[in-house]
Amino acid sequence: MTTDRYGHDVHDGTAEAVAHLDRAVEDLLFFRPAVADAVDDLLAAAPAAPVAHALAAYLGVLGTEPAAAAEARRRFGAFRAGLDPSGLPLRERLHTAAAESLLAGDLRRGSALLEELTVAHPRDALALFVGHQLDFLTGDAQRLRDRIGGALSAWDEDDPHRGPLLGMYAFGLEECGHYGHARDTGAAAVERNGHDVWAIHAVAHTYEMEGRFTEGTAYLDARADDWSAGTFLTVHTWWHYALYALEAGSTDTALGVYDAALHHEDSRGVAMELLDAAAMLWRFHLAGSDQARRWEALADAWSARADPPFYAFNDVHAVMAYVGAGRVAEARALIADRRRWLAEPAARAVTNRAMTADVGLPVCEALLAHAGGDHGTVMELLWPLRRRLHEFGGSHAQRDVLQKTLLDAALRSGRHDEARVLISERTALRPDSPYNWLSGARLADSLGDVPRAAAARDRAGRLGRSGDLASDRF
Structure with missing residues (x-):
């Protein structure tokens, strides 16, 4: 029996197949699109290897693309029909069961199965990577951190793939609020391999969470050759760049990033890129900036997908695009479709059911209400959810657009006490954020406190000027 680079036996594998497996896992760890070709080569070389089919199934699910998941389900189902898992080694039995669960929507x-696997096999990089991504998709910050932290002691300091593990750990640390430790850990990963885009992305998150947008921009500028093209994370990292620009008041730069990287006529139209585009334009919407042309093109891209119920986080951003484009009927049609789906027996065992019912649909209704000027309803829908939004996935940075929607609704509806609480929370966490001080100025204006409003605007102005972007990329 042959073994992979981590010392695991590969059931029904050959030396050629293991070479393709090792290549595929490395491509996955570094978010290289070449992973798809590596998996095809692996399946051709080892058509009966369970780990090969599990890896193909994982790829079909992690992108949150319903069509890719359906094709992976068909292919895995054909393989699984001729397999007796009871004869497999534990590791490959667990990979098979995990893949089957994911394809069924659980x-x-x-x-949990992948976590069980890595307790016994902490050097299974594939199981760690896929589990980590699932923790992200389900918004489980503690497990995002501890799944990797619990395995790190099994990896030698000089192992070439300890670096990507550190990058994953950095992201988990960041999502749990350990920003300094996360930044140091991510930097250590990047020092090992400058092309570790997940580690770069983790460090970018720490700057976003602390409102240190000037340093974040400088960090991404200094490493642009490593992340700005050719990876699955390229568009998302440009989104972070645009967030920094927006915070600094450089709206032209943010829109330049949008047009060049987030959404344009050559964009791939995949959900994980479209949702970044929607989240960026919604921030402009909250600021009162008319982006009708961009909204229309983005809504067209979402409409062309015609997605079935699959991942509530995507649905919210599709509704965001429809509402932003003024296509309220399409937003309502998507919401009605998801409500019908919730009543179907087949939805009961699917993780996305609770995501949709408990968070996704109330958020979609809140977006509709906000666009219609019904800010009281926005408050009724989002205030009870403000500490539960993680339950439908994403990161703190991604979900912040919904927190900003809630704050905007509180200010517009005259809910001064709630607005004060939200602004106080934000400013305590990010005292260097111009947005937070400008929100404080809006509240002071509503209360007729002219001196406090002026002081808050002055503070925001000084912070914005200190963060003027030196980049000439856009």
């Missing part, structure tokens, strides 16, 4: 069971 993300949490798949995650």
Whole structure:
């Protein structure tokens, strides 16, 4: 029996197949699109290897693309029909069961099976990577951190793939609020391999969370050759760049990033890129900036997908695009479709059911209400959810657009006490954020406190000027 680079036996594998497996896992760890070709080569070389089919199934699910998941389900089902898992070694039996669970829509069971696997096999990089991504998709910050932290002691300091593990750990640390430790850990990963885009992305998150947008911009500028093209994370990292620009008041730079990287006529139209585009334009919407042309093109891209119920986080951003484009009927049609789906028996065992019912649909209704000027309804819908939004996935940075929607609704509806609480929370966490001080000025204006409003605007202005972007990329 052959073994992979981590010392695991590969059932029904050959030396050629293991070479393709090792290549595929490395491509996955570094978010290289070449992973798709490596998996095809692996399946051709080892058509009966369970780990090969599990890896192909994982790829079909992690992108949150319903069509890719359906094709992966078909292919895995054909393989699984001729397999007796009871004869497999534990590791490959768990990979098979995890893949089966994910393809059936049970993300949490798949995650738990992979965690069980890595307790016994902490050097299974594939299981760690997929589990980590599932923790992100389900918004489980503690497990995002501890799944990797619990395995790190099994990896030698000089192992070439300890670096990507550190990058994953950095992201988990960041999502749990350990920003300094996360930044140091991510930097250590990047020092090992400058092309570790997940580690770069983790460090970018720490700057976003602390409102240190000037340093974040400088960090991404200094490493642009490593992340700005050719990876699955390229568009998302440009989104972070645009967030920094927006915070600094450089709206032209943010829109330049949008047009060049987030959404344009050559964009791939994949959900994870479209949702970044929607989240960016919604921030402009909250600021009162008319982006009608961009909204229309983005809504067209979402409409062309015609997605079935699959991942509530995507649905919210599709509704964001429809509402932003003024296509309220399409937003309402998507919401009605998801409500019908919730009543179907087949939805009961699917992780996305609770994501949709408990968070996704109330958020979609809140977006509709906000665009219609019904800010009281926005408050009724989002205030009870403000500490539960993680339950439908994403990162703190991604979900912040919804927190900003809630704050905007509180200010517009005259809910001064709630607005004060939200602004106080934000300013305590990010005292260097111009947005937070400008929100404080809006509240002071509503209360007729002219001196406080002026002081808050002055503070925001000084912070914005100190963060003027030196980049000439856009």
